[in-house]
Amino acid sequence: MPVTDSPSARYQPTIVAGPSGVGKGTVIAALLARHPQVWLSISVTTRSPRPGELDGQHYYFVTDAQFDQLVAERGLLEWANYSTARYGTPLAPVTEAMAAGRAVLLELDLAGVRQAQQRLPEVRTVLLAPPSWEELERRLVNRGTETVTSLTRRLEIARAELAAADQFDRVIVNDEVERCLAELVEFMGLGAYH
Numbered sequence: 001m002p003v004t005d006s007p008s009a010r011y012q013p014t015i016v017a018g019p020s021g022v023g024k025g026t027v028i029a030a031l032l033a034r035h036p037q038v039w040l041s042i043s044v045t046t047r048s049p050r051p052g053e054l055d056g057q058h059y060y061f062v063t064d065a066q067f068d069q070l071v072a073e074r075g076l077l078e079w080a081n082y083s084t085a086r087y088g089t090p091l092a093p094v095t096e097a098m099a100a101g102r103a104v105l106l107e108l109d110l111a112g113v114r115q116a117q118q119r120l121p122e123v124r125t126v127l128l129a130p131p132s133w134e135e136l137e138r139r140l141v142n143r144g145t146e147t148v149t150s151l152t153r154r155l156e157i158a159r160a161e162l163a164a165a166d167q168f169d170r171v172i173v174n175d176e177v178e179r180c181l182a183e184l185v186e187f188m189g190l191g192a193y194h
């Protein structure tokens, strides 16, 4: 069931998806730094924090039992299994940010995109794509955050994500952060940045 009756007055909520290693984190961090009207949803996840990741900032890191409880309470807008963990979007902060007129941004996997489209019919979707497959592999390996098993799994999922490109409203190639950011800013209707 949709969670809102009418589209937000100024901004339509936007979902950014894209393969692990494509640079979503870097592009989104730059967007948030320059556009304070953008509100990024902080997801809950059952995966362990990577070095440098902070609870409540990058994710809310929760146990399986806590995640189960959120699902049972219908506290999540959407949730999905990705690789070996579960990820979900807390519902209440999203509806509050939309009501406050913020430009809501969600970063989701493919299953999450489909669920969010059902619940937020006005949502617009962006796929961040790498300049080439070889470049994606290079970025993910160089990031150095994954085990060999996790890396293999993430690359498998990446193939499916890139194959679904035609299901997105816009595909933006992350060849260069500034150029990619400018295209995302234009797509979200945020105006020129400084």
Ligand code: 5GP
Binding pocket: 017, 018, 019, 020, 043, 044, 047, 078, 079, 080, 082, 087, 088, 089, 107, 108, 109, 110, 111, 112, 113
């Ligand atoms: P990572 O482990 O690299 O932080 O994230 C793995 C994947 O989970 C990424 O594709 C990311 O977009 C997705 N993801 C992060 N948060 C959520 C969420 O709340 N819901 C869903 N469906 N996917 C998420």
